[in-house]
Every structure is written in structure tokens, then in C-alpha cells.
Amino acid sequence: MVAAILPFSTDILIIGAGPAGLAAALAAAELSSTVTVIDENPAPGGQIWRGGPATWRDRRAHDLWQALANCLNVRMVYGVRIVAAPAEKEFLLETADGAQKLSWNKLIICSGARELLLPFPGWTLPGVTGAGGLQALIKGGMPVEGKRVAVAGSGPLLLAVAETVIRAGGQVVSIIETKSSKNLRQFFWALLKSHRGKLLQALKLFWQLKFVHYRHDARVVKAHGEQRLLGISLQHGDKKIDLSCDLLACGFGLLPNLEIGTLLGCQIRDGSIVVDANQATTRADVWVAGEACGIGGVDKALAEGHIAGLAAIGQTAEQDDIARRTHARQFADLLRQSFATDDSLRKLCKSDTLVCRCEDVSARQLREHDDWRTAKLMTRAGMGACQGRICGAACQFMFGWEAPGLRQPVFPTKTSTLAVLSGTASNIE
Ligand SMILES: Cc1cc2nc3c(=O)[nH]c(=O)nc-3n(C[C@H](O)[C@H](O)[C@H](O)COP(=O)(O)OP(=O)(O)OC[C@H]3O[C@@H](n4cnc5c(N)ncnc54)[C@H](O)[C@@H]3O)c2cc1C
Structure with a gap:
């Protein structure tokens, strides 16, 4: 693998250097002449592994990176964003040095997801961000030492964000989860039954956050302040509570990034790019993996990326790979049912x-x-x-x-x- 300047053509183009893109690149590298991975970020890792190898704590990220290091036909190009498709199998990209066209033979879209932000009084005040948005800012170097942070919205991402805040020296004043205790109990029972690894991860996070006030069946109804955020009002069951805080990280779930799939005319259904059993889209020579074809997290992204990479070089996945993807997709379904936007x-x-x-x-x-x-x-x-x-x-x-x-x-x-x-x-x- 080489960090490269942008070529003018490539056999396989992968959009996104997150878990799905890196897994796809490794699988495709075996038989392809050139694999080019592009990402608008300055470093590999996507959302969950944002910041590049020096910051990674997940063994899987390092294993993938090391394996890719031996693939001299894989080029990684950062700080590059696709903005248009001026011709068949050709993209227009924007880089810091100007615009350039790049033609490809086969394409794997691993463009990930973004947050769903919902408006409420005060949500535009400086100091209010998305939940994952604050996490990305902290990973990018924003100091939160000594800051009082409220984390609100719905889903397991809130726990991960709170952990990031605490590790960076911030103080989490409350985690404010929209779902009721009944919903959460059902979610944990389902994890216990079929996804024990995820249950352990969640319990570990809860342990790390043991001094944080976790409120369920609660929502932020107003963010207060004139020039910047000073505090929030919550509805917690039938109680109204006021809290002082410097930052509010508020996320209501994730939405697949569909721009590239839409640009190429791939079929979209229920907000995700439609794929078949090989991760192929309805457009010839185009595959999709990870959040772009359905929100599901890192395990789903890794399994689908591997299958898409193999498919792009004409190989079929092993039964083990299919089983891994099935299990990860079952977890994705559970997430969707348990944390549907209220x-x-x-x-x-x-x-x-x-x-x-x-x-x-x-x-x-x-x-x-x-x-x-x-x-x-x-x-x-x-x-x-x-x-x-x-x-x-x-x-x-x-x-x-x-x-x-x-x-x-x-x-x-x-x-x-x-x-x-x-x-x-x-x-x-
Ligand atoms: C803000 C945020 C924070 C998250 N934090 C966590 C977390 O802490 N823990 C967790 O388990 N999950 C987290 N997630 C969920 C996360 O989406 C998955 O866990 C995992 O990263 C999905 O992998 P992926 O490869 O599908 O997408 P991503 O990791 O999102 O990678 C997609 C990559 O594609 C690039 N890209 C997209 N469009 C273009 C374009 N047009 N041109 C060039 N590059 C492009 C992006 O820059 C990005 O690096 C987070 C999601 C978001 C949106």
C-alpha cells in the first residue's frame, strides 16, 4: 500500500477509507491491478476509527492496516472529495490543489453515514452539536478539558460519545436517552440472547461511565443562552429539569450517505442503496458496503466490505463471511427496531x-x-x-x-x- 498522489485512472476505485473501504481494499487487492481508495478526510479510519493508525484502539483496525501495508497495488489518497460524475465511469474530484477527473473500471461505494439532527428551540446556539459531531471534533483535537457536556438523543452512540468526552478530560453532566426503560430492557435482553459481545461492550461503557447520571424517557426541550450555550431544559417523564452545561451533543440516529449512489442512478429504497447478496447495486460494476447500504455499525461494515471487495474481483465469499454478515445485519435490525426515531x-x-x-x-x-x-x-x-x-x-x-x-x-x-x-x-x- 502506498500513500499516493491521485491517479487519472484505476481498475478498482473505493470511495471511503472507513472500516468498509479498508476491508474492501484488502479483499480486492489480491487480484486487481490497481486499487485506489479515496477519502475526503486527511487520514484513514472513517467515523469510528477517525484520526488514523496512531489513535486506533481497535485491534481489527491495526490488523487491516498491517495487511494493507503489504499490498503495493493499493493506493490511498486523502483530502479528496467526489463532487460530480461528468461521464460514464468518470468522477470529478476536488482536492486542495484543484479539480481532477478520475476514470474507473469498477467502483465500491463505502461512503458511510451522517447524523440526523432535529430542530428544537436553541439548537442553533454555539455549543450545540450532533452527538457524533462532538466526538469527531474531539478526535480532531478540540479541547473539552473541564467542560460540562450533556449528551442527548437516542442509541448506543450516546455512550460512546460520553466515553470520548470523559477520556478527553470533559465532565458529562447527563446522558439523556429518549427511549423508555422498557425499550432499553428489551434491547439488553435481545443482546443477551444473540449478541453477547455487544452486551459486554455496552456494560464496559456503562462501567466507565458509572458516575454519569443516565436518564431514560427524557429529551432536551430547549437549549438556553444568548451568544453561546449556557444550559438546557429537559422533559424527564413528567418532570421538567434545568441543567447548566457548556456543550450539548445531540444525536437522533444516523442516515446513509447516498450522494454517490444517487449520482450513478443506483436504486435507493427506504433511505439506503439497494444491494444483492454480493453487495452489487442495480448498476453494473458498482458495489456498496457499510453504512451506505444500511446503518449497522463497524461489524456490518467490515463483513460487507470484504464481500464487496471479493465480488469486484469476481470471487465469491466463504460461508463464514456470509455468516458474519448475517449476524451483523441481525444486530443492525435490532438497533433499528429498538432505537427508531421517536x-x-x-x-x-x-x-x-x-x-x-x-x-x-x-x-x-x-x-x-x-x-x-x-x-x-x-x-x-x-x-x-x-x-x-x-x-x-x-x-x-x-x-x-x-x-x-x-x-x-x-x-x-x-x-x-x-x-x-x-x-x-x-x-x-
Ligand atoms: C459522526 C459519527 C460518529 C460515529 N461514532 C461511532 C462510534 O464511536 N462507535 C461506533 O461503533 N460507531 C460510530 N459511528 C457509526 C459508524 O458509521 C460505523 O461504526 C462505521 O464507521 C461505519 O463504517 P463505514 O466504512 O461504513 O463508514 P465510515 O466509517 O463513515 O467511512 C466512510 C468514509 O467515506 C468518506 N466519504 C464519504 N463521502 C465521500 C465523498 N463524496 N468523497 C470522498 N470521501 C467520502 C468519509 O470521509 C468517511 O471517511 C459513527 C457515525 C457517525 C456519522
Whole structure:
């Protein structure tokens, strides 16, 4: 494996250097002439292993990395983002040095997931972030030493985020879980029955967080402050509680990143890219692995990445690989059932709450319209920097609107990149 400059063509292109992408690269390296893995981050690891080898604590990450080190046909290129597909089997990429086109023969999409953020009064105050968002900031070096942090939302990610905060010297004032104790008990029973490894991980996290006040059946109804966050109000059962804090990390689940699959016309169903038993999409020569074809975590990403990598070089997976994927997908189903976004969260957003924070559009302004397209045309919602990635998903959940459509370039880009896209400039700036 070599850290490389971006080539102009490759046999196999893998988008994403997270667990799925790294597993796919190792499997495909055996028979492919060139495997190129690209990622917009400056280091490999994706979300869970963010920060690169020096920061990894998971043995599997190091094993994969060491095995890849012996594969001289694998190139890793960082700081590169796909923004468009100007021709069949060709992408336009944006790098720090300008735009460049890259053609590929086979493609494996391992683009991961992003957080679902839901609006509530005060959610746009500085100091309020997504749960995984805060974790990513801390892994990227943001100091939280001595800061009082509330972690809210739903799902096991809250425990992982709280552990990251404590390890970085922050103080977690409370974990605020939306689901009821009955839901959580059912989840733990199901883990005990079929996923004991995950149960042990959860118990280990609870042990590390033993001095943290864990509240279930609770939600943040308001974040307070003028220039920055000073505190939050919670609804805990039928009690209203006020807490002081410096940071609020609030996450309501994950959503697959669909941009590349949509750009290529792959079939999307229920918010994920559709795959067959070999991780193949409905488009020839395109496979998908990991969160992009269904939220499920690192075990699912590793198993699917391996199977997709083999499929791209014409090999079939062993029974053991299939069994690993089946088990990981069962855990994904359990997560989905246990931590489905709670309907009651729709009520958190008040009429004057901003839903599109890029263009300052409130819930009241949006409710005057019947669908995303009209609301976008009349209010500019979704036309700002995030291009509807945050408010579009929130409107889908709150108003039942269809997901926003996608146009090239799929991410905000420099004008010089647009010039390459429209054919008025050469490949390199
Ligand atoms: C913010 C966040 C924090 C998380 N923290 C945890 C945690 O602590 N513990 C846990 O078990 N799970 C965590 N998860 C869940 C996580 O998604 C999985 O555990 C695991 O990382 C999934 O692996 P993956 O390879 O499918 O995707 P990822 O690990 O997300 O990797 C996808 C990679 O694709 C790259 N990418 C996407 N689009 C493009 C593009 N257009 N061009 C170039 N590169 C692109 C991204 O930069 C990313 O590095 C987190 C998820 C999120 C969103």
C-alpha cells in the first residue's frame, strides 16, 4: 500500500477509507491491478476509527492496516472529495490543489453515514452539536478539558460519545436517552440472547461511565443562552429539569450517505442503496458496503466490505463471511427496531424554531407549503451551505416530505471546479 498522489485512472476505485473501504481494499487487492481508495478526510479510519493508525484502539483496525501495508497495488489518497460524475465511469474530484477527473473500471461505494439532527428551540446556539459531531471534533483535537457536556438523543452512540468526552478530560453532566426503560430492557435482553459481545461492550461503557447520571424517557426541550450555550431544559417523564452545561451533543440516529449512489442512478429504497447478496447495486460494476447500504455499525461494515471487495474481483465469499454478515445485519435490525426515531420528537420543534439554519427559515414558514420542492422555491430552505443535508432530513421526519433531489455538483464546490465540470477548463487548475 502506498500513500499516493491521485491517479487519472484505476481498475478498482473505493470511495471511503472507513472500516468498509479498508476491508474492501484488502479483499480486492489480491487480484486487481490497481486499487485506489479515496477519502475526503486527511487520514484513514472513517467515523469510528477517525484520526488514523496512531489513535486506533481497535485491534481489527491495526490488523487491516498491517495487511494493507503489504499490498503495493493499493493506493490511498486523502483530502479528496467526489463532487460530480461528468461521464460514464468518470468522477470529478476536488482536492486542495484543484479539480481532477478520475476514470474507473469498477467502483465500491463505502461512503458511510451522517447524523440526523432535529430542530428544537436553541439548537442553533454555539455549543450545540450532533452527538457524533462532538466526538469527531474531539478526535480532531478540540479541547473539552473541564467542560460540562450533556449528551442527548437516542442509541448506543450516546455512550460512546460520553466515553470520548470523559477520556478527553470533559465532565458529562447527563446522558439523556429518549427511549423508555422498557425499550432499553428489551434491547439488553435481545443482546443477551444473540449478541453477547455487544452486551459486554455496552456494560464496559456503562462501567466507565458509572458516575454519569443516565436518564431514560427524557429529551432536551430547549437549549438556553444568548451568544453561546449556557444550559438546557429537559422533559424527564413528567418532570421538567434545568441543567447548566457548556456543550450539548445531540444525536437522533444516523442516515446513509447516498450522494454517490444517487449520482450513478443506483436504486435507493427506504433511505439506503439497494444491494444483492454480493453487495452489487442495480448498476453494473458498482458495489456498496457499510453504512451506505444500511446503518449497522463497524461489524456490518467490515463483513460487507470484504464481500464487496471479493465480488469486484469476481470471487465469491466463504460461508463464514456470509455468516458474519448475517449476524451483523441481525444486530443492525435490532438497533433499528429498538432505537427508531421517536414520533414525539416532532413536537420539539416550535413555530419560530429555525429548521434551515443556513438560510434562516423557520418551521412556521415551511409549514405554509405542501412539499419540499415548493418550500425550497418559496423560502430558500436547503439552498445554503449544507444543500439540504440537515434540514431536508429534518423536514422528511417532521412533515413526511420526500427527500430533496440531487443535482451535480453534489457538494458545494469552488468555481474553478465548476469550470472543469462545464468543460471550460483543463483537468488541473
Ligand atoms: C459522526 C459519527 C460518529 C460515529 N461514532 C461511532 C462510534 O464511536 N462507535 C461506533 O461503533 N460507531 C460510530 N459511528 C457509526 C459508524 O458509521 C460505523 O461504526 C462505521 O464507521 C461505519 O463504517 P463505514 O466504512 O461504513 O463508514 P465510515 O466509517 O463513515 O467511512 C466512510 C468514509 O467515506 C468518506 N466519504 C464519504 N463521502 C465521500 C465523498 N463524496 N468523497 C470522498 N470521501 C467520502 C468519509 O470521509 C468517511 O471517511 C459513527 C457515525 C457517525 C456519522
